[in-house]
Amino acid sequence: MHSIGVLKLLHSALTANGTRQELLADAYFDGRLDALGVYVEDSAPATAAAATAAAATAAAATAAAATAAADDYIPSSSPSSVPREDGLSFPYASFVSRYMSPNLPVLLSGLTSSWPAAETWVTPDAEPDLAHLGRAFRDTRAPVHFTALPPGAASVFGAPPARPLARESTVGEFADWWEEHLSARGEAPPGAPRELRYLKDWSFGPSLPAAEVYSCPRFFREDWLNDLQASYRFVYLGPAGTCTRLHADVLRSFSWSSNLAGRKRWYLIPPTHTHLLYDRFGQALAPHLHADLEGGEGQLGTFPGLALAREVAVEVIQEAGETLFVPSGWHHTVENLKDTLSVNHNWLNGYNMRGSWGKLSEEVEALRALSLREEKVEQEGEPAADAWVKDESEEAARRQQEQTVATTEGDFVLLYDVIAHQLGLERGLRPDELDTIEDVLGSMVESVGRGDLFGVKEKGEGGWWRGEELMEVVRRRRMLV
């Protein structure tokens, strides 16, 4: 039983979760399978050292192959800490060459001091001004996440595996709860049921005009996503103890996050080590980076890679007035160490567009593999060796896949739209940006042309561009560069 499990894991690791069987041939020819054979069968001089060395060779070869296959913007080494730069004097070109292009995080200071909200939303003693926000946005609707607090606990950092409940609320209701929460802080009788609320993803729009709150820092203005109607621009407001679960940002976008008040702790995990964050089937993402240490309940066996992930994770303490650039594809989890108010954006441009398309393509491949497998099971029944894998984590994976089908189609349309919009703008694109667009577009047109990407076809009239038209625009513009 155990060896079947090991083989399944190896098969999954070597074939991109079973979606690319042909990768096994690479592993055979470059010697990784031989190295594994020595390890698994223990047939070579049977010393622990030899087995360990073989396993290390195999692991290094797998890692090298994975890195080579990964997107070219993934850094080959990750920093042990995040550098701080003076945001007022740091040149944009240096931000691009040192951080955005190599896809590495950085903290920038001084970018929020001139924002209107630095005065109107923050009290003189540097706290989020709840009284003002509650009055000014009394009836404005915003999503609020509710998480139950374990008895006697002051934070939900080691939150239970269940997702926090997101409910539509008003800023007024949230501010009222906050006042009550502050006056009751530390006074609730032990054992009394309590909860923490976190107002997150409150979008800028007509009921929250961006210009009255902040201005987008110059480092992040090359933004193809928020140029559109799509708004990925948010406010986060939460008391000390609230947190955001482990995730990577939508569509492998970049994000930036500025603290107007408070302090956050971030753990950032480089994309080279994403696999360590998943359960033993490579399916379900851990809820947070310490899920194996807290809550008991067998989480250690569920997420065996987390101890190693913590060794490569970069811990960042972000103070009021500081802005964190979160690179593309870096998973992160965020804890509010004080009552915290922040503004953030997700965004795409020529530096992460290729990665974004890569992520979408991976999801499409995984979904295609899943539907092929389901078809096969329908025709032939469940293979006996698979029966033991059917446990809760497979069910969770299935639910996640269903959700992915729904979001992937939306993401594809959005990306398609972003490119169409970008090309439609009468603006000069740099040759490297044009290369990216041409690559991504070429793959899109191919997929759409084959008609096998969720049947998303040319739409023309509805505002989307036809694939061939887009290619034509790229070709024409290319001749002009």
Ligand SMILES: O=C(O)CCC(=O)C(=O)O
């Ligand atoms: O501040 C938070 O709680 C989450 C922010 C985040 O995940 C992001 O900016 O990408």
